[in-house]
Amino acid sequence: MHYAALASGSKGNCHALSAEGQTLLIDAGVSLRQIRQRLEVLGMDPESVRAVALTHEHSDHIGALGVILRRTEWAILATAATREAAGRAQGGEIPASRWIEVAAGRPADWNGWRILPFALPHDAEDPVAFRVEAGGVAAAVVTDLGHPTALVADHLQDLDLLVLEANHDVDMLREGDYPPQLKARILSRVGHLSNAAMAELLGRALSPRLKQVVLAHLSESNNDPGLARFAAEEILLGTPVALHVAHQRESLALSPVVA
């Protein structure tokens, strides 16, 4: 399986998983043109994209949805509530002919891949993360959650690749110049995952199988890649796990992840 973070952060998110000649995007929060360009630069064929799986309706995850619906034939995997919420966003109406319904806790077979959405604590209609198993590799993309839950930890067992949110450093956020209401939202149990909470969850996801960890959805204002990395390194100390940090402006591609 090939994995790339095409963009990750509060200004737009898009992850690509590719195996067996087909590519699935998780979220489409950067422009279609950027998605195509970044895939090409990484040597991943844009023509191999078959579908986008939406985690939730926030604009940094569905910003390109309207254009994708008009200009591509990609299918859209989404829960019924996320489909409806995306439909209320301008240009995001997902026609039945393009929609593959998924539901938290219900594994779906998508062109031979096993896709399992699971619920996240986040302030959207029906937010989910995705665990994807393809070509013998198990990967999960888990961003936009306010705190680590037992249910989330259960879904992170026996992964080869884990993409995990490390949104903010609590002190940087507290002392930063975001308005108090926004700070409270991010810090809430349905906001975003701090470096410390990420580290706790990462500890619960450790297994002999885990090979690659990507820290994602870092805040450009309230985090520092070095701090996020340090928090994860403390947990990964003594393990052979390779650690990466995804960026907002540059894409990150991993060498093929093997089972």
Ligand SMILES: [Zn+2]
């Ligand atoms: Zn987000």
Ligand SMILES: [Zn+2]
């Ligand atoms: Zn969100």
